[in-house]
Amino acid sequence: MLKQRIITAIVLLAILLPALFWPSPTPFCAVALVLIAAGAWEWGKLNGLGPAGSVALGAVCLAACAASWAAGLLGQSLGLVWTVASAFWVIAGAFLIRAGVAGWPRIPKAIRIAGGVLALWVAWLAVAQARVIGINFLLSLLVLVWVADIFAYFAGRAFGLKFTKRKLAPAISPGKSWEGVWGGMLGVVVLAVAWTFADREFNAAVPSLFSRLAAQSWWLLLVAAVFLAAMSVVGDLAESLVKRSAGAKDSSGLLPGHGGVLDRVDALLPTLPLAMMVSSLAWQ
Numbered sequence: 001m002l003k004q005r006i007i008t009a010i011v012l013l014a015i016l017l018p019a020l021f022w023p024s025p026t027p028f029c030a031v032a033l034v035l036i037a038a039g040a041w042e043w044g045k046l047n048g049l050g051p052a053g054s055v056a057l058g059a060v061c062l063a064a065c066a067a068s069w070a071a072g073l074l075g076q077s078l079g080l081v082w083t084v085a086s087a088f089w090v091i092a093g094a095f096l097i098r099a100g101v102a103g104w105p106r107i108p109k110a111i112r113i114a115g116g117v118l119a120l121w122v123a124w125l126a127v128a129q130a131r132v133i134g135i136n137f138l139l140s141l142l143v144l145v146w147v148a149d150i151f152a153y154f155a156g157r158a159f160g161l162k163f164t165k166r167k168l169a170p171a172i173s174p175g176k177s178w179e180g181v182w183g184g185m186l187g188v189v190v191l192a193v194a195w196t197f198a199d200r201e202f203n204a205a206v207p208s209l210f211s212r213l214a215a216q217s218w219w220l221l222l223v224a225a226v227f228l229a230a231m232s233v234v235g236d237l238a239e240s241l242v243k244r245s246a247g248a249k250d251s252s253g254l255l256p257g258h259g260g261v262l263d264r265v266d267a268l269l270p271t272l273p274l275a276m277m278v279s280s281l282a283w284q
Contacts, residue, residue, distance in 0.1 A: 004257030012255070020135065029069065029128040036124040037062035039261040042251040043116040046242050046262075047109060061117050065124045074129050082277035085122040089270035093234035096241055100171050104245040119269050126272035134206025140195055141209055141275045145267045147191045148184040148229040149236075152176075155183020168233075173240045181233055188229040192221055209279050216282045224278045231274055232267035239266035 019027035040061030044054030068074075092115070096103070104112070130138040160177035161167070168176040192210040199211040213221040239262055243251060251260030258264060 006257075008255050008257050020131070020138075025074075025128070025131040028131045029074070032124055032127050032131075033062060033065045033069070035261050035265070036065060036120050038254060039251075039265060040117055040120050042254070042260045042262050043120070044113065046246045046248060046251060047112050047116070048246075049113070057113065057117065061120055064117070064121045065128075068121070068125060069128070073125060074132050077280065078125065078129065079277070079280045081122065081125065082273045082280060085119075085273035086270075086277045089119075089231065089234065089274065093231070093238060093270060096238050097169060097172065097234065101241055101244045104241055123265070123269045123272050126276045127268070129276065130272070136199070136204050136206045136208050137212075137279075139208070141272060142268070143195075144188055144191065144209070144225070144228060144275070145232045145271050147187045148232045149267060151187025152180040152184030152233070155186075156180025159183070169237055172237050172244065176233075176237075181230070184233065185226045185229040188225045189222060192225040196221065209275055212279050213282050220278075220282065228271050228275055228278075231270045235267040235270040238269075239263070 015031060016028075019031045022028065037058045041054045041058035044057035049057060099106075127138070127141075130141055156175070156177045156179055159179040162179065164178045166178075167174060168178055168181060192213075195208050196210045196214045198204075199208055204211065207215070210221060210225070213224050239251070243249070249259075251262035254260050255264065
């Protein structure tokens with residue numbers, strides 16, 4: 001398993017890093033489009049579509065992203081899209097976690113499938129436009145989610161259930177604790193402050209998300225960092241809930257040793273549009 005994980009990680013990095021740092025955003029946007037389409041295929045499988053239906057769903061998502069790209073949306077102000085998507089994630093996330101695994105099948109299948117494709121489409125728009133804005137800006141969004149996950153893991157291992165007597169969502173993800181969530185939030189706050197000072201020290205040509213927020217208010221930066229870290233947990237829990245409902249351990253086996261695409265991007269799905277929303281509000 002470890003060997004598989006390492007080989008898969010090396011292959012992914014060999015594809016993603018050149019695409020990310022290419023002078024033009026086109027290669028990265030194209031790679032992200034393929035990954036999101038694969039995520040839509042996985043979404044179809046998790047929601048009971050057959051092989052042909054899942055492939056068709058992936059094709060629909062790919063076509064929607066490609067059409068948005070061709071229409072020039074990546075260069076336009078999409079504040080309304082980010083606001084609607086953010087509101088959807090906050091409301092739907094709270095509803096899903098409250099309803100639990102048993103509540104997922106009660107949602108009409110058509111709504112589940114359409115909602116997933118829309119979430120994936122918006123996530124692609126967000127990550128692609130973030131790359132158009134600049135590498136430093138995009139990396140600040142991605143690293144935020146990775147740091148939240150890493151700090152949550154180690155804080156949960158070290159302090160889980162030592163301050164609270166119940167887990168975060170035992171029926172959805174038994175391994176998660178409130179201490180882990182708090183550790184993830186703390187990690188993101190430290191990251192946000194450090195990145196902001198680094199931007200200023202090195203005179204970053206393209207401000208990061210954190211610098212954009214700090215330019216308005218340090219309080220805005222701290223509140224946004226905590227909120228985004230919390231929403232990354234919501235994305236993780238939402239995908240875990242869907243997998244448990246489907247009786248699946250991973251969203252697919254596309255990434256040997258790592259599961260599927262959705263397993264790797266679940267926390268990004270709500271965080272990306274939310275980050276774009278707060279950025280667009282702060283940087284006007």
